[in-house]
Amino acid sequence: MSAVILCPLLCSGLPEVVIRASDSKIQEGGNLTFECHVTGSPTPTVTWALDGLASQYNIQGRIWDSMVELVLHLTKVSSSDNLHNLTCQAENQAGPGEEMVQLDIEFPVKIIFLRDAESQHHWCFPFAVDGNPEPSIRWLYNGSALTETRYTYTQLIPDTDDGSVKHGCLFLNKPTHLNNGYYTIIVENKLGRDEATATGKFMDNPFDPFDPEGIIPVSTNKSDGDVTENAETRVSVAVGMAVFACTFLLIMVLVINKCGQHSKFGIHRSSVLGTEDDLAVSLRFMNFGGSPPSSDEDSGLSSFVENPQYFCGIIKDKDMCVQHIKRQDIVLKWELGEGAFGKVYLAECANLSPDSDKMLVAIKTLKDANESTRQDFQREAELLTVLQHQHIVRFYGVCTDGEPLAMVFEYMRHGDLNRFLRAHGPDARILEEVKMPPLGQLTLPQMLHIAAQIASGMVYLASLHFVHRDLATRNCLVGEGLVVKIGDFGMSRDIYSTDYYRVGGRTMLPIRWMPPESIMYRKFTTESDIWSFGVVLWEIFTYGKQPWYQLSNSEAIECITQGRELERPRTCPKEVHLLMQGCWQREPQQRLVIKDIHSRLLALVKNPPVYLDILG
Ligand code: AMP
Secondary structure (H helix, E strand, C coil): CHHHHHHHHHCCEEEEEEEEECCCCEECCCCEEEEEEEEEECCCEEEEECCCCCCEEEEEEEEECCEEEEEEEEECCCHHHCCCEEEEEEEECCEEEEEEEECCEEEEEEEEEECCCEECCCEEEEEEEEEECCCEEEEEECCEECCCCCCEEEEEECCCCCCCCEEEEEEECCCCHHHCEEEEEEEEECCEEEEEEEEECCCCCCCCCCCCCCCCCCCCCCCHHHHHHHHHHHHHHHHHHHHHHHHHHHHHHHHHHCCCCCCCCCCCCCHHHCCCCHHHHHHHCCCHHHCCCCCCHHHCHHHHHCCCCCCCCEECCEECCCCECCHHHEEEEEEEEECCCCEEEEEEEEEEECCEEEEEEEEEECCCCCHHHHHHHHHHHHHHHHCCCCCECCEEEEECCCCCCEEEEECCCCCEHHHHHHHCCCCHHHCCCCCCCCCCCCCHHHHHHHHHHHHHHHHHHHHCCCCCCCCCHHHEEECHHHCEEECCCCCCCHHHHHHCEEECCCEEECHHHCCHHHHHHCCCCHHHHHHHHHHHHHHHHCCCCCCCCCCCHHHHHHHHHHCCCCCCCCCCCHHHHHHHHHHCCCCHHHCCCHHHHHHHHHHHHHCCCCCCCCCC
16 A cells, blocks of 8 residues: 555656667768657656757657657758757656767768868868768869978867867968969769869069969960950060060160169159158268269259269279179078068079078068159169178168069078067067067066167268168167168068058158158258157067057147157166157257267177166
């Protein structure tokens, strides 16, 4: 009797769920059966949870005493159900119970998509493939097997939440025009094979727009007429380009051959700092061939153009002709960045110096050459030829046989100083764009060493009465062993365009580096360079912050012209702050002179001040 009363409590039990499958694996289109056996007391209710299942199915059920069997028949299973979870759920008064199986449906591999290369951190051909068993992936480049390396490799993206579809990329690290072409993905599993082709157009061949290594259509359905027209167009464009190149070459040859004769080029500054001829004025003061510096600042362009020593001349016993480098001696490696004139590449250059076979160089090319940019380009080449100093980036010469025109510089492996400072400052980790070797945060002696080297370059420029007018860390370059050189005399690259303030059409002013008299009257002098040098010091000691970063251009102009000073950086010793303040005297004549700044910095390098970061 007591047993009868106790039974509803003692005899109740949680549902126990067991799934038996007719087969664990099935090929797409086949049939599968899953039996869900459930025991429990009282008799549980049982269901199959099949949300989102694409395959056709039917369910049959049987009940004996406390046992339930619910049979699920899948017919013509769909590959889209691969990895789908089938859950058998049961419930009675004692509670719930469930069991799950995952569908394993084999199907031939297929490519969901393959897209043309796009520039991410590296270049990537994005693709997605689906197949079971997991497919093998290989690539062809222009029809031949592509060997994967640490620079060209396939990587799958984990956890894309896209069922059994696998997403990935064929990554290419710093591809050049030599990598342009057709990339074919081939995927295979035991049930099938698929392939697709995409295009990689990483850059134009900087040296030849009709280069055979450029992209040539794989198949064309153009008529012969189209092809002829195309060929004619190519020929006429090529002839046009050749005539243009020859004209330029002729001019160059005329100028270069006339060592000691008149330059044909009028000198005016590139668009950075206005169109007037302050540069001409400053160049006029250079001591070419011992010609005495003129004091007549306003006599203008013509007297400078008449200067017979300009294009080829003697400075400090050196012959100063622009050197010509043969295009065939240059092999491009990859892109380093973009400047005002065009792209900058790392390249290997043969026959540059008698003591080394090949050298790494940086090549600056001239994009969209029109007459005015060609003149700017050439002026920078001429200028760089005469500027030779251990803290001015070494200029090797120009390459003018063919398009585009290029200038060849020594390669400074750590790139521009502003990027370098940011990469070695406290925020390096959050600036994901910078990938530098782990040099760690710059120390005070290293910062002083950097500053002293720039000062040394500026002492040299001042000795030539050359006014830089755009001194900033973005225009300095860093080489091996923390060697720093002033490296840019034209407009800086697009990524620094926010450092410039556009006035009128083309003129871009680096107002944050400019003293009040340059902002208000466009007066650029050796003294205005000193002001900029003070700002460079500030950049160094803030690890590459933008001066007045918290202000808009017009607010910055207001602050500078009202006499407000940049704040002393936290890591800046008193001695260096005094130097900055000496550079930022409102009266140009009261500013420190670069020689003194240089020697004070050298003294500080020898005996770095002990600095207590009171805030930090
Ligand atoms: P620029 O035309 O000087 O503004 O340079 C554009 C980009 O090329 C910058 O990212 C520089 O870091 C890089 N670059 C320019 N000249 C050199 C060089 N001589 N060595 C290494 N990188 C350079």
